[in-house]
Amino acid sequence: MYRLSVSDSFSAAHKLCGYEGACRNLHGHNWKVKVCLASQELDGIGMALDFGVIKELLTKILDELDHAYLNDLPAFKDQNPTSENLARYIFERFEKEFADTKIKTESVEIQESERSSVVYSHA
Helix, strand or coil: EEEEEEECCCCECCCCCCCHHHHHHCCCEEEEEEEEEEEEECCCCCCCCCHHHHHHHHHHHHHHHHEEEEEHHHHHCCCCCCCCHHHHHHHHHHHHHCCCCCEEEEEEEEECCCCCCEEEECC
């Protein structure tokens, strides 16, 4: 199994509705995102997938989130934009993009601070 990882970051604001702590107030994070894809196969030149393809998709997704008020985005209309939900959202976007290929989305890790992160996967 080949595992390919790409990382990037974005900055955005949110608040957690229904939460009793300080995060119920508007605040922001500089999120770090790591996407891990997997493949059993290599192409004719020995690559599972060009890193540029992964980076391009991750950039496209993060550009939609960057410097946004996440609560206002359609993806989070009915759910809080928690790190957990952000990880699942990005995972599902990758999963959809590679649905009919040999590439499988393995995990997405979201780090909202230097000491806190969440990993979403189907495992």
